[in-house]
Amino acid sequence: MKKIAIVVKPDNNAKNMAVKLASWLKSKNIDVLNKVIIPTEDKNANINLSTAPSDLFCVFVLGGDGSFLSAARWINGQNIPLIGVKFGEVGFLAETSADDLFKTAEYIINNKFETTARMQLQVIVQRDGNKIAEETVLNDIVINKGALARLAKIKTYVDDHFLTTYRADGLIISTPTGSTAYSLAAGGPVIHPYIQGLIMTPICPFTLTNRPLILPDSFCIKIRLEKGSYDIMLTFDGQKGLEIDEKDTIIIKKSPFSVYMIIMPDIKYFDVLKAKLKWSGSRS
Numbered sequence: 294m295k296k297i298a299i300v301v302k303p304d305n306n307a308k309n310m311a312v313k314l315a316s317w318l319k320s321k322n323i324d325v326l327n328k329v330i331i332p333t334e335d336k337n338a339n340i341n342l343s344t345a346p347s348d349l350f351c352v353f354v355l356g357g358d359g360s361f362l363s364a365a366r367w368i369n370g371q372n373i374p375l376i377g378v379k380f381g382e383v384g385f386l387a388e389t390s391a392d393d394l395f396k397t398a399e400y401i402i403n404n405k406f407e408t409t410a411r412m413q414l415q416v417i418v419q420r421d422g423n424k425i426a427e428e429t430v431l432n433d434i435v436i437n438k439g440a441l442a443r444l445a446k447i448k449t450y451v452d453d454h455f456l457t458t459y460r461a462d463g464l465i466i467s468t469p470t471g472s473t474a475y476s477l478a479a480g481g482p483v484i485h486p487y488i489q490g491l492i493m494t495p496i497c498p499f500t501l502t503n504r505p506l507i508l509p510d511s512f513c514i515k516i517r518l519e520k521g522s523y524d525i526m527l528t529f530d531g532q533k534g535l536e537i538d539e540k541d542t543i544i545i546k547k548s549p550f551s552v553y554m555i556i557m558p559d560i561k562y563f564d565v566l567k568a569k570l571k572w573s574g575s576r577s
Contacts, residue, residue, distance in 0.1 A: 294323065295350040301330070323350075388556060397557060410551035411486055413550060414546070416429070417544040429550060432468065432471030432531070433467035433471040433530065434528065438524060445461060445518070453515065458519065466493055516542070517543075518539045
């Protein structure tokens with residue numbers, strides 16, 4: 294018997310659709326695991342998502358991109374494919390809509406689908422030489438100054454070679470998947486998810502020549518704050534946060550674990566991109 298998980302955001306429309314989907318799957322002799330993602334506005338909250346069972350066939354995520362990122366954290370490096378069903382505002386990570394959900398589900402339970410691997414980032418935070426945090430992110434990490442802090446002064450190294458000290462409101466390190474998230478809003482480039490790379494995007498830099506930088510995925514980025522830094526927060530995929538200071542070293546590199554996203558043959562990346570960004574122009 295196949296086992297499928299349904300991860301759903303705490304939204305009435307999404308929860309009602311999750312009930313219908315669960316009933317439909319059970320009628321096909323499929324075991325269903327339901328999980329509701331509880332959002333939090335507190336970036337200091339320690340969210341225990343546990344870990345998804347290893348025998349899952351796939352995971353349906355009914356929600357927006359935040360729900361999808363939570364589900365990816367729940368998978369925790371396992372080769373369990375996910376499919377996003379749009380119930381959010383933007384939904385760059387959604388492969389289908391609520392209107393097409395059951396048609397898509399029919400394809401999936403009959404194994405008529407493909408998956409694509411999306412790279413993730415492994416992030417380690419060391420304080421006085423001791424590891425205090427380790428996270429895996431699908432979209433990005435963000436170093437952001439608080440409301441009372443002046444410009445953050447972020448010393449940045451690439452493969453242990455000093456690059457620059459960003460004087461900015463913050464710095465985003467993202468994957469190609471995350472290039473259409475906060476990095477894009479901060480002026481970063483859109484990178485096709487099949488390209489393996491790391492994107493560094495400063496947030497409102499004091500020096501206007503500090504532009505976004507794309508690095509090969511084989512590079513390792515190290516970040517430290519200058520002395521006297523305070524009220525600086527490091528967030529992981531917008532899901533979890535940690536206050537950092539000059540005693541901390543943040544190490545970012547490509548994770549050995551990918552997220553496997555289910556893709557449907559009739560949905561093209563560029564069509565989704567054009568629709569979400571509301572690009573105009575003829576079809577020819």
